[in-house]
Amino acid sequence: MTTITAVEVVDLRFPTSATAAGSDAMNKDGDYSAAYVVLRTDDPQLSGHGFTFTIGRGNDICVMAAEQRALPLIGCSVQEVTDDLGGTYRRLKSDSQLRWLGPDKGVEHLAMAAVMNAVWDLAARRAGKPLWRFVADMTPREVVDVLDLQYLSDVLTAEEALRMLEEARPGRDRRIAELEADGYPCYTTSAGWLGYSDDKLRRLCQEAVDQGYRHVKLKVGADVEEDVRRCRIAREVIGPDAHLMIDANQVWDVPQAIEWVGRLAEFSPLWIEEPTSPDDVLGHAAIRAAVAPVGVATGEHGMNRVLFKQMFQAGALDFCQLDSARLASLNEILSVYLMARKFDVPVCPHAGGVGLCELVQHLSIIDYVVVSGSLEGRVTEFVDHLHEHFVDPCVVENGAYRVPRAPGYSAEVHAATLETYSFPFGAHWASPGVAAQQVV
Amino acid sequence: MTTITAVEVVDLRFPTSATAAGSDAMNKDGDYSAAYVVLRTDDPQLSGHGFTFTIGRGNDICVMAAEQRALPLIGCSVQEVTDDLGGTYRRLKSDSQLRWLGPDKGVEHLAMAAVMNAVWDLAARRAGKPLWRFVADMTPREVVDVLDLQYLSDVLTAEEALRMLEEARPGRDRRIAELEADGYPCYTTSAGWLGYSDDKLRRLCQEAVDQGYRHVKLKVGADVEEDVRRCRIAREVIGPDAHLMIDANQVWDVPQAIEWVGRLAEFSPLWIEEPTSPDDVLGHAAIRAAVAPVGVATGEHGMNRVLFKQMFQAGALDFCQLDSARLASLNEILSVYLMARKFDVPVCPHAGGVGLCELVQHLSIIDYVVVSGSLEGRVTEFVDHLHEHFVDPCVVENGAYRVPRAPGYSAEVHAATLETYSFPFGAHWASPGVAAQQVV
Secondary structure, X not given: OOEEEEEEEEEEEOOHHHOOOXXXXXXXXXXXXXXXXXXXXXXXXXXXXXXXXEOOOOHHHHHHHHHHHHHHHOOOEHHHHHHOHHHHHXXXXXXXXXXXXXXXXXXXXXXXXXXXXXXXXXXXXXHOOEHHHXXXXXXXXXXXXXXXXXXXXXXXXXXXXXXXXXXXXXXHHHXXXXXXXXXXXEEEEEEEOOOOOHHHHHHHHHHHHHOOOOEEEEEOOOOHHHHHHHHHHHHHHHOOOOEEEEEOOOOOOHHHHHHHHHHHHHHOOOEEEOOOOOOOHHHHHHHHHHHOOOXXXXXXXXXXXXXXXXXXXXXXXXXXXXXXXXXOHHHHHHHHHHHHHHHOOOEOOOOOOOOHHHHHHHHHHHHHHHHOOOOOXXXXXXXXXXXXXXXXXXXXXXXXXXXXXXXXXXXXXXXXXXXXXXXXXXXXXXXXXXXXXXXX | OOEEEEEEEEEEEOOHHHOOOOOOOOOOOOOOEEEEEEEEEOOOOOEEEEEEEEOOOOHHHHHHHHHHHHHHHXXXXXXXXXXXXXXXXXXXXXXXXXXXXXXOOHHHHHHHHHHHHHHHHHHHHHHOOEHHHHHHOOXXXXXXXXXXOOOOOOOOOHHHHHHHHHHOOOOHHHHHHHHHHHOEEEEEEEEEOOOOOHHHHHHHHHHHHHOOOOEEEEEOOOOHHHHHHHHHHHHHHHOXXXXXXXXXXXXXOHHHHHHHHHHHHHHOOOEEEOXXXXXXXXXXXXXHHHHOOOEEEEOOOOOOHHHHHHHHHOOOOOEEOOOOOOOOHHHHHHHHHHHHHHOOOOEOOOOOOOOHHHHHHHHHHHHHHHHOOOOOOOOEEEOOOOHHHEOOOOOEEOOEEOOOXXXXXXXXXXXXXXXXXXXXXXXXXXXXXXHOOOOO
C-alpha cells in the first residue's frame, strides 16, 4: 500500500514587478507567486503537485493555510484518497472551524484549491494519464460523485448533472481526435499590459496576428483618453475581423463602467472583462444590459460556485472566466461548467499568472470532451511567460493549446526553480541586493 | 507627538467546545477565539484594542494576516492616523498584492476588521469618549469622509449619504437621553443552542422571560421533528406575544429551506436566520418570497458591503445582521447602515462569540443616534458568556444594553485572560492534559 507521507508547501515568488508585464489598472506591481503544494508518498516515483496563484505579499498566508488544510492527508493511503475524490474533497472541506473564515472564499478557499489541485494531480499520475484524459475516462456517475453541489440544487441537481453528462457522451472520441489534431483555441493577453508603450503595443499586436491569434486583449481603465488611443492602435493592427477584448480589472463602479465602455464601443470589443467588483452579480447584470452588444466577462476573482450560480441566474455574463486556482479544484469547477452549459454561457477560463495556463488547458479540453461538446464562443487565455519553470509546460501553436500528454495536471515545477525563487531564502530573494529591499 | 510604536497580535482561544454552548447545526464544536490586536504608543496610557472573531483553528492565520496588514501603522503619529480615519482605512486597504487574496473577503478582510477596529478604539480613547459618542460628535461631512463607498455608487453616493446623515441630525440629543434612560433593546440566544436538552431549553426560555426579554432565538436545522418539538416548547414558555426566532446557520439549500421553514411556520417565527449560503443573494430573495410572513435574516457571514448592497437591491432581507468583526470596521459598517436606511431594512447586528456584544452595543447606538433615528423592528443579539474577560464588559438589564461610558470601543481584554488563553502557550492551553490533545 502506497501512503502519503508528507505535505510540503513552498512560498514561490517571481520578481515580475521589475518589468511592466502583468500590469493593469488595479494590479500595478504584482510579483507572480504560487503557494505550491507537493504531496509526497513512500513511492519515490509518485507525488502530487498543485498550487494556488497569488501576486506576492500574503502568499505566505496561503502557504500556512494550505499546510493546515492538507494535514488530514498525511498517513492516508494514496488509493483511498484518489479512488474517492469526492469523499476526499468533502473530508478536507468539513472542518467547521476553518469554514468560519470563509465560507468558501478568500485565503482558505485558495488554500483548498492548492491542496485539491495536488490531489487531482496525484490521482492522474497514479492512473498514468494526463488529467484531462483521467476525467474523460470517468463514467458520468463517477463525475457526479466528485461534484460539489452544495447550495446549487435550485439550479443544478445530481440527476440533472448526470443527464447532461450522459448527453455529452456520444462523439467523445471524435472530439478528442479533433483536439489532438488542431489544439484548443486560445487568445493572448501578452500584447496589452497597461505599462507598455504605444510602439510596443503595436509591435506585440502585429506579432500576435502573425502567430495566428484571432483575439487580442488590452488592459484598460486607468485613463479613458489613453484607452481610446490604445484601442485604436490595436484595432488598426488586428483589422476589423479579429476580436478585440478589453479588461478593466475591477476599477469601476457600475455607472462608471457603463459610461467608460460606451466611450470604447466604437472599437467593437467582444467583451469588457471585470468591469466592477467581482462580487457584484446585479451590477454585472446592469452593465450587461447597458453595454450590449459588447459582452460582459468576469470570473478570475469569482470566489465560488454560489457566485457563479447567481451570475447565470441573473443573466449577468456573456463569458464565464472561472479560475483554476481560486475555485476549489475540479470538484467545484466541474459544477460551474455544468451550470454554464445549462445556461448556455461559454466558459473561457482565466489564465496567465504563473502556471494557470498549464492548468486551464486541461479544463478546456474537459469542457469540450466531457461537458459542453462545443467550441462555440470559447477561447482560452494564454500569456507567454514563466512557462520555463514547469516540467511539462503548455505548448501553444497557431493560436491553440496543444493537447498535453504527460501524466498529471502539468503543475510540477522544476527543482531548480524552487531553489531559486522560494521566498525569502531562495537564491534570488536571498541575494544581497534583493534581500535588502524586502520588508515582509 | 505620540507615535504608534508596536503592533501586538494575540491568538486568543477559549475552550468553549468543552460545553455545548455555541453549538448549532453547522458549527458543532467551536472554540470561540479572537485575533486580538493591540496598537501600542509611546504614551503608556494610550493604546488601541480590536479583534476579529473566529471559532478556533485558523485563528493563527488571521493573526498573521493582521500583523502584516497593520505594519504600515508602525511609526505613524497617533494624530495622523486617528484624525483621518478614512485615509488610514484607504491606506491599509490599498495593498494591491493583498487585495488579490480577496478582494474584501475571507481571512484578509477579517484581519482588516481586527486592525481597523483597533484604530477606531485608539481614536475614541484619544478623544476620551466611548466610541458611540465619538461618532455621534462627528459632523455629517466627517462621517461621509470615513465611508468606504467603492462599488456602491449605483445605490449610495457621497451626496446621498450626506443628505441622510443631515436629515438624522435633529433629535440626536433626545435619542441619546432616551437610550441612557432605557438602554438599547436586545434578545438572547443563550437559551436555544442545539446541544441543550429539552429540560434545559424550557428552563432557559423561562429565565429569559423572567429577565425581561421579549425575543428568544432557537438553533434549528439538524432534524425537523426535533425542531418542531423544541419550537413547541419555546412557544409554550414564552407565550403567543413574545417573538420566537429560528436560526439554521446555513445548513440548507434553497428548496430545502423553503420546505423546512414551512414545517415550522405554525410557531410564527419572527425570522429564519441564515437559511442558506451567506453568498446567495438571489437564494435569500427566493426564500423570502416563499416563506412570508416569516422574515428572512442574514449577515453574520455577510462578507462585505457589495454583498449587502445586492441583498437590499434584490429585496432579499427583512433583517440585516451585519457583523462587527467581519466587515472592515466602521468605515464599511456605516456604509451598510446607510444603505439599510435607504431600503428601510432594520439592522439587528450579529453578536455573541467572544466580544461581539461589546462591539455591537456601540453600533446599535450609532444607528439610532446618527443614521436611522429609529428603533422600529430593531433588536440586538446578546449572548451571556465570556464577558468577564473584558475590561469594560457590556451590561444588559431588563432586556436592554446599557449605554457604555468608558472611552473606546469596549474591546480591551484583561491581561490575565491573555496570559491564560493565548494559544498555544497560555496557561490553559499549555497545561499538560490540554496540550496533549492539540493537533495544530
